[in-house]
Amino acid sequence: MINKAIGGNVLVSEILTLILSKSDPQANIRQLSAEFPEQRLIDDIHSGKVSLLWSGASPHLEEQLLPIRIPLFKGLLGHRIFIIKEEHQSRFNHITTLEQLKKLSAGQGTLWGDTKVLKDANLPVVTALKYPNLFHMLEGERFDYFPRAIHEPWNEVSARPELNLKVEDKTLLIYPFAMYFYVNKNDHDLHDKLTQGFETAIADGSFDRLFLNNPMIKEALQKSNLSQRNVIRIKNPNMHPDTPVNRPELWLDINSL
Secondary structure (H helix, E strand, O other): OEEOOOOOHHHHHHHHHHHHHHHOOOOOOEEOOOOOOHHHHHHHHHHOOOOEEEEEOOHHHHHHOEEEOOOOOOOHHHEEEEEEEHHHHHHOOOOOOHHHHOOOOEEEEOOOHHHHHHHHOOOOEEEEOOHHHHHHHHHOOOOOEEEEEOOOHHHHHHOOOOOOEEEOOOEEEEOOOOEEEEEOOOOHHHHHHHHHHHHHHHHOOHHHHHHHOOHHHHHHHHHHOHHHOEEEEOOOOOOOOOOOOOOHHHOOOHHHO
């Protein structure tokens, strides 16, 4: 079994190992040694060279592959805190509604999936093709804030001490976002094993223990102080109607942290 190498791959590999230990302990897990374009991985799944990949939910993927519709990261990647200029914290201190946030502009990658999420919520967005340019554009006041998944901004700011940036203190933007395992549409055996193993790990608490005790997740949750932030929620039009939004055990509950 081969899976896709992406950011956070250590945690995803641990999740895969856990859920297969519940449903197929003899499974052999082998990970690709390099990253490949998503379409190549999809083609390799169709040809049988690759058994599964993981990626964010998207209509494009769901047309071609079969998702195991349980969010790998409990929707964590849809919890966004901002990088801002150091002296601009006062602009955010009293923002509690979407309408207030619309008075400021966000910076995003031109081709990022969550750029559409923000635009569909009528949030002003300034885009750039190259990710590194966004930090300089923020410092140059081309936009007001750079939304990042909660495990990302701390290292991004510390890696750029020459820029006058900080992690914003007060605001949390949330939208539904699921990272799924995907398999060949005809591979119902693997789909069922992954689903069964995941459901067992959720029911017995082992998935939550693994996820919440992961060093990257644990540090991000501690630093972000999510339960004390002003929460603004928006919709995600990219999510499939079958997204299990009515199963709270599958999603991060910031009030329980």
